[in-house]
């Protein structure tokens with residue numbers, strides 16, 4: 001295997017694109033010390049994410065994608081190298097300043113139910129980051145939560161329902177609304193649709209894409225599903241054994257992958273999963289009425305009128 005990063009044209013360095021970079025990782029390593037020995041999860045990774053773009057992060061299980069995501073969010077320090085967010089070296093900020101920066105970067109997880117507070121209503125879930133960051137009073141937080149729920153296509157009529165009363169796709173919408181509460185610049189999406197039905201995946205992806213445009217968000221999109229990444233990412237970084245082996249604009253990477261590992265990954269996966277997401281039968285409507293599901297028996301749901 002060639003062990004150098006292949007960069008296409010202006011994939012990382014070169015002219016600073018319009019608006020510049022929101023995140024830059026420079027020579028980042030992460031080593032976990034375990035009883036079984038050191039695990040070198042991320043090796044000398046350098047990459048940048050431009051303001052307003054969607055960067056896809058792909059690679060096989062264990063290649064270091066989630067570790068890289070946590071490093072970029074400042075959730076743990078790199079063993080060496082630097083991560084810069086919005087011009088600030090994350091290793092240099094602590095306490096209140098770190099809290100302020102963290103509000104600017106939010107995560108959307110694979111399992112929405114696991115990421116929501118089950119005993120809080122969905123509006124209380126969405127308002128929770130505002131409460132934690134002492135923004136507004138209870139009334140104004142609830143009002144904002146309802147606005148956010150509406151924005152992501154959840155009918156505010158169900159604001160007082162609990163997460164378990166919603167389908168997986170609707171739970172993910174609630175989780176996205178909560179991630180937006182503090183008006184982040186970055187949404188780090190770690191396999192945000194892989195627990196959802198294929199038809200629902202397309203709707204949630206369309207929602208993320210629309211929010212990116214309307215709110216000027218920057219997205220890092222981690223996925224095993226190359227077809228999804230091909231459709232939604234502006235650029236793609238390919239990770240293998242902790243390294244970013246190739247980074248390129250999406251079309252370029254899919255049309256002419258240069259690194260042997262990328263070629264292998266595309267050859268192995270594309271014939272099977274190429275474009276598995278049907279376009280939604282009707283275009284996604286942000287304000288469409290979404291009726292929550294009620295579980296009447298384990299795994300058996302009915303729509304609430």
Ligand SMILES: Nc1ncnc2c1ncn2[C@@H]1O[C@H](COP(=O)(O)OP(=O)(O)OP(=O)(O)O)[C@@H](O)[C@H]1O
Pocket residue numbers: 032033034039040041059060061062063064065066067068
């Ligand atoms: N906290 C940790 N302690 C020890 N090893 C870890 C820890 N977190 C991750 N690793 C190891 O680091 C490597 C990269 O893991 P990581 O979860 O970043 O990969 P990934 O590409 O996100 O995988 P997946 O697609 O399965 O989520 C793996 O070998 C993993 O076992």
